[in-house]
Amino acid sequence: MGDDDVQVTVMVVDDHPMWRDGVSRDLTAAGFDVVATADGVQSAARRAAATTPQVVLMDMQLTDGNGAEATAAVLEAAPEAHVLVLSASSERDDVLDAVKAGASGYLVKSASAAELVDAVTATSTGQAVFTPGLAGLVLGEYRRMSTAPPPSDGPQLPSLTDRETEVLRLVAKGLTARQIGTRLSLSHRTVENHVQSTLRKLQLANRVELARYAIEQGIDEG
Structure with missing residues (x-):
């Protein structure tokens, strides 16, 4: 798309390797640049600092903590990042904690690939993404x-x-x-x-x- 055709950089944080790899492949195929993956709070913070992704897809259940803790750690390491929480469940406490920690929005893992792509694109421009x-x-x-x-x-x-x-x-x-x-x-x-x-x-x-x-x-x- 002309001079503005720059890939959105994304980091995928999830403790399930198959899901993490699958989402990374889907995003890469859709034209995003997956610059890092992580499975926990500490690894997410380290890799966010090293790669400064524009969007961080954040699972709620991680190896060494939860998505709210990781959201806070990632935004401290990479303040310009936008965090989009993805969860297999819609546990409301988790959602609110992640939003309080600075997440831009929330999407359930049952969302379609097209919905995920749209949500990542919107999040990259600073928009808030809500599920119903x-x-x-x-x-x-x-x-x-x-x-x-x-x-x-x-x-x-x-x-x-x-x-x-x-x-x-x-x-x-x-x-x-x-x-x-x-x-x-x-x-x-x-x-x-x-x-x-x-x-x-x-x-x-x-x-x-x-x-x-x-x-x-x-x-x-x-």
Whole structure:
């Protein structure tokens, strides 16, 4: 694609060699440059520092820790990297911890190869990638917090715009950014920006512990 035809560099972090190698092959075939792989927190941090990948695909279960710990370690070693969490499960605590640690988004391993390629491409440009499960969790937790009495000495809940709430609700229903854009007469990039803004707002609120409490008590909105 002209002068801008530069490969996106990617590191794949997963403790299963067959899955790690398979994803690396798929990404290479799709035109990405897989510059490193790793199976744990320490190896991921070392190799991120050495290769400075643009995107890090991060599994949640690693040989010497978890994906949230590895996300924090990788971003400390390579601050310009963007972390996209991939997990075989949608354990909500793990997802929220990874987001709190700085992950740009979350994708389940059951996603198709095309969805993975799209997610890596979006992540490389700094966009936030949500699966419906994570979007639903964030939306449900926001609703719960917005109806709770605000703590007198705590931070105020950030306000989501009507459009941000609408976009998040459609993501939670499983629509892609392009489908949402068509429905709302917006560009898919604008939709992704709304999602990223929402993620950033709720991260800054630093209420992950409240979200975990909601999950444990079973009062989130499935």
